[in-house]
Amino acid sequence: MSAMRQQNVTVADTWVDPRCPWAWITTNWLLEVERLRSVELRFHIMSLSVLNEGREVPEKYRRGMIEGWAPVRVCIAAEQDHGPAALRALYIAMATRIHDEEGGLGRDMMLGALADARLPAGLIEAAEDTDYDKALRVSHHAGMDPVGAEVGTPVIHVPGPGGEVVAFFGPVLSPAPRGEAAARLWDGVLAVAGTDGFFELKRNRNRDPIFD
DSSP: OOHHHHHHOEEEEEEEOTTOHHHHHHHHHHHHHHHHSSEEEEEEEOOHHHHTTTOOOOHHHHHHHHHTHHHHHHHHHHHHHHOHHHHHHHHHHHHIIIIISOOOSSHHHHHHHHHHTTOOGGGGGGGGOGGGHHHHHHHHHHHHTTTOSSOOSOEEEEEOTTSOEEEEEOOOOSSOOOHHHHHHHHHHHHHHHTSTTOOOOOOOOOSOOOOO
């Protein structure tokens, strides 16, 4: 990449939990944007289990909160041992298996994702290791604190017009737009998110997650 192109690249940091279907759809949009715009997408881990600690949630969701610790611990271990590129590959592999292939959150999914990402199978040992929780919480709060507690994933941080960090939740999509539609949405999101005093643009969801 030329020095001029590097100067014009927008770094988009996104915080995701592999078990969130909406984050996976947004990720597919962001990957399309990365292909069409001068954008460098960097992945970080947040945790829906951390986010919802102490909250009253339906019993079905409570089970997901318990099972959801293991995949994000493995993601944190992969990042610590092998770097950001490994985290990117592992998140994409996990989300593909969880959502596109309905692979669940268990050991088989994690071992398969590690193999897909060409990472050591031994990283699976992090799944039950609470020693990773401190780093997980640090990563979680780095992404989530700038947008507040009443949002979920994905969260995106981008440079604002004055160089400041602009953080926002979303966009929530179903399905992910492709081609020029994806690029136009990115341009619009940057314009909205970078406007001083802008807080919310929302409407009710009328469809389930659509993966493509």
